[in-house]
Amino acid sequence: MRVYIPATIAMLRDLESNGEFRARSGTAFALTPALREAYVSGSDEELEYAALLDAARASLRLINAEEKGEPRRAVVSADVDNVTLRADLDAAVVRLDGPVALSQIAAIHVDSAEAADAVSAAAGVIDAADLGDEDAEFVLGDAEDHELAWYAPQELPFLLELM
Template sequence: MRVYLPATIAMLRELNTTGEFRARNGTGFALTPALREAYASGSDEELEYAALLDAARASLRLIAAEEKGEPRRAVVSADVEGATHRPDLDAAVVRLAGPVALKDIAAIHVDAAEAEDAVTAAAAVIDAADLGDPDAEFTLGDAEDHELAWYAPQELPFLLELL
């Protein structure tokens, strides 16, 4: 199953050092039956993109929790076995069986430098947006207007060096 794992730059640095990715609380996002049911239409590709966007929003929560985090959303796409659906949390949420080896990672998605101001502002209001604050939701939209750049797993050391 393809899963989308919210990350921070610090978590990517750890992946680069250890060769495995540890999702926070084992949580990821994927195209689940519940996600498919939540949409009236959409191809698998469109629904997987929705799961990736959910992971990118969760990345904002991780950035907000870090004391001196780098303000760039990051998502790790991986192919894993044993992920289980968590319908108690949300339609796309899955729980991983354990860490993900670098060999199972398909891609890494990271914000470009020009997104940093919008990501910083969004991370500051993510909780308010979750509670329905329209101004905070607008601020989140500014960050989500930035597309995540795609990197192959073997490009990770070079990406981190350039940050």
């Protein structure tokens, strides 16, 4: 199953050092049966993109929790076999049973430098947006207007070197 794992730049640095990725609390997002039911229509590609966007939003929470984190959303796409569906948390949430090896990673998605200010602002209001604050939701939308860039796993060292 293709999963989308929220990350930070610091977590990507750990991936490069250790050769495996550890999702915070084992949480990832995927095209699950519950996600498919939540949408009236949509191709698999569109629903996979919805799961990716959920992971990007979760990345904001991770950035907010880091003391000196770099303000760029990051998502790791990986193909894994063993996941537990967690529709009790949200339609796209799955729980991974352990670390993800670099060989399982299909792609890495990261904000460009131009998104840093919007991402920093959004990370600071993510909890308020989740609680329905319309002003916070507007700030969040500014960050989500930025598309994540796609990188192949073998490009990770070069990506991190340029940061």
